[in-house]
Amino acid sequence: MQSPEAFNIDALEQSDSWKIFRKFLGTKGLRVTHQRMAIFQAAFYEEDHYTAEELLEHARELDRSVSRATVYRTLPILTESGLVKEVDIGKDYKFYMSNRNATTFKAQVICVDTDRIIEVDAPFMEWYGKAVTEKLGMKVVSQRLQIEAKKISEEV
Amino acid sequence: MQSPEAFNIDALEQSDSWKIFRKFLGTKGLRVTHQRMAIFQAAFYEEDHYTAEELLEHARELDRSVSRATVYRTLPILTESGLVKEVDIGKDYKFYMSNRNATTFKAQVICVDTDRIIEVDAPFMEWYGKAVTEKLGMKVVSQRLQIEAKKISEEV
DNA sequence: CTCGATGCAAAATTTTTGCAGTCCC
DNA sequence: GGGACTGCAAAAATTTTGCATCGAG
Numbered sequence A, B: 001m002q003s004p005e006a007f008n009i010d011a012l013e014q015s016d017s018w019k020i021f022r023k024f025l026g027t028k029g030l031r032v033t034h035q036r037m038a039i040f041q042a043a044f045y046e047e048d049h050y051t052a053e054e055l056l057e058h059a060r061e062l063d064r065s066v067s068r069a070t071v072y073r074t075l076p077i078l079t080e081s082g083l084v085k086e087v088d089i090g091k092d093y094k095f096y097m098s099n100r101n102a103t104t105f106k107a108q109v110i111c112v113d114t115d116r117i118i119e120v121d122a123p124f125m126e127w128y129g130k131a132v133t134e135k136l137g138m139k140v141v142s143q144r145l146q147i148e149a150k151k152i153s154e155e156v
Numbered sequence C: 001c002t003c004g005a006t007g008c009a010a011a012a013t014t015t016t017t018g019c020a021g022t023c024c025c
Numbered sequence D: 001g002g003g004a005c006t007g008c009a010a011a012a013a014t015t016t017t018g019c020a021t022c023g024a025g
Helices: A006-025 A034-044 A052-062 A068-081 A123-135 B019-026 B032-046 B052-062 B067-083 B123-135
Strands: A082-085 A095-098 A108-113 A117-121 A138-151 B086-087 B097-100 B105-113 B116-120 B138-151
Touching: A006 A068, A006 B019, A034 A095, A034 B052, A052 A068, A068 A082, A068 B123, A082 A117, A082 A123, A082 A138, A082 B019, A108 B123, A117 A123, A123 B105, A123 B138, A138 B032, A138 B123, B019 B067, B032 B052, B032 B067, B032 B097, B067 B086, B097 B105
Parallel strands: A108 A138, B105 B138
Antiparallel strands: A082 A095, A108 A117, A138 B138, B086 B097, B105 B116
């Protein structure tokens, strides 16, 4: 996390997305509670990916009253808003990450040694998946390209 | 998703897959038990994808004594052998499917209405992921392209 | 025979839910 | 003030594990 008033650009970004989330809640007829906003802030401004449990911890640093149940109840709202995305890399638990720069399709390179997720622009892949899908008479809902990889130097 | 040192799947067409699995067990110093072979048979000859629980049920039709624990203990062996592959489509539980025709890389189109998984040849994809990964100074371990899609006729 | 493999049930993990009380609109 | 929201803890759902026993080699 970083302090809200650290950089101008961050502050601008924050106020915008903050409004976007409030508006999203309003449109859906959902209430703007202190807990929801704490979870939103912890989720949206985190740099790396995180689990629900880690998000709980971070949200609690902003609001002690946040409970695990509310984190789990808020995550679907966040992903539905498009501000946060779910990333499933085949572990038993799910990862989430902020969706700040989601203008182009990204491939995800997952380092098997560190579990770090590197996002790489892959606009062509988006087109490719769309072409494959349309050939089946279907419409793309979402797609993901995930590559598990390891550093070449770390040979077994 | 796929093990690098998997068996040569082509060999299945010339020889009995049963023998291949026995040989794999032998090479690994694992014993050929009745329960393992029942689970193997249920897993390898199933047409669709299935969960661990469904596999337990099917294996029990072949050998009443198969337990849930043994299914969970055998699944990693099956995936390591390359005869069965794990398919994670972002549900809480994992799917598995037989890997009979796995010569080329497949993209998976997942119908959001029926949960059906349609595998489509996507050899270009494999090359693309490899190129992206090598540009990062890394080596591909496995990759997957999954497309959630719905039938065009079923508009909301 | 020997030690790996198994079944059972309990435990671990992650996520969901019922309920009584809280607080947003 | 009414009803959506919350925290808590218990429950679900899936997978793992400890242990006594079994059986493959």
